[in-house]
Amino acid sequence: MNTIDVRGLTKRYGPDTVVDDLSFTVEAGHVTGFLGPNGAGKSTTMxxxxGLAAPTHGSATIGGRHxxxxxxxxxxxxxxxxxGAIHGSRTAHDHLLALAVSNGLPTARVGAVLERTGLTSVARKHxxxxxxxxxxxxxxxxxxxGDPQVLIFDEPVNGLDPEGIRWIRGFMRSLAHxxxxxxxxxxxxxxMAQTADHLVVIGRGKLIADTSMTDFMAANGAGTVLVRSSEPGTFARLLTAAGATVRDGLESSLVVSGMTGAEIGRLAAYHDVVLSELAPQQASxxxxxxxxxKDSLEYLGATS
Structure with missing residues (x-):
């Protein structure tokens, strides 16, 4: 099958565990987003x-084979x-031709992939x-x-302009289709929100989430509610007492999580608090x- 299977994958460098008992599957027909903070172990896993790094334990297979x-x-x-892993003095065409010939691939594939990636016009440039x-x-x-059925891309949108980013988004979707x-x-x-069907999220080398985009957002992306009142301090205390989490927003607004807009409205009516705005905010x-x-960040900067 055209899948990537990672099972109990662990990588240690001396006393440091970079990837820690990681297991997930990348299914055919899907774009799987691989997310994690800097230092989470994404590149090492890839x-x-x-086969560029040997696991300390566990396995990673492609279609059932290492x-x-x-x-x-x-x-x-x-x-x-x-x-950056290219021979700078070669043209784009010759770089691909060398790869094709050394791997026994049809040279006709060079023109095909140049066209598909929009590089035909610069094929003869270094x-x-x-x-x-x-x-x-x-x-x-x-x-x-090689027209493979499994593809792995580490930060493919780096350096792309907005048009290029839009192109790569559609390109990834087309490969999955x-x-x-x-x-x-x-x-x-x-x-990732517009590209991935499925998400694998890791932190400090450990699996945090392995789920569809829809389920991930439902479980972790519950929206907040923006509230404006003539008595923000008083209402913030009432909201907190009712079990909500409240933080200060812009221009004396309150950003509330843990309660729906309807629940907040009922609480305000019960306490005769006048609200000038009550707006659910969709989480990104x-x-x-x-x-x-938040608990897996390698470096955490101070906030003002």
Missing amino acids: KMIM YRDLPVPLTHVGALLDA AGGFSLGMRQRLGIAAALL EGRAVLVSSHLMSE LEDAFMELT
Whole structure:
């Protein structure tokens, strides 16, 4: 099957455990977003899947086989882990041609992937002069050379302009619609919200969530309610006593979680508190992610 299976994956460097007993599956036909704070172990996990790092314990397989056991790896799995891993003095065409020939792939695939990634017009230009965004596209083209059914992308939108980000979003979706398994990490939560079907979230090397985007938002992304009152301090105390969590918002507003808008309205009516605004706020994926991973941050800056 065209899946990635990670089972009990652990990686230690000396006394440090970077990936800790991690298990999840990337299914065919889905874009799986791989999320976690800096230092969570995402890149190390991807390297172990690709055979670039040896697990201390556990396993990572592609279609039931370890990467090292795949006869022609590029025909099974394609990956972009480092957009800078190109020979700068080669043209985009020659970079891909060298990969195709060395892996026994049809040279016709070079033109096909250049066209699909929008690089045909710069195929004869030296890759060393490419912007980071163009190198990202070239790395994606290389990942597609063998027409694999499993694809792994580490931060593929780095360096892309808004048009490029929009392109990569549609591109990832199209790969999944073709029945491929797509694993993609990104720090752009707004893009993951529009791209991923499924989420795997890790923190400090441990699994935090493995769920559909819909279920993740339902479980972790409950919205807040913006409240404005002529008596914000008094009403904040009433809300807290009723079990809500209250923080100060902009312009003397209150941001309330733990109670619905209807419950807040009833509480205000009971205590004869006049509300000038009562507006449910839809939580974003970023809000949900930050709340879920707040205890897994490697570095936490001070806030004013």
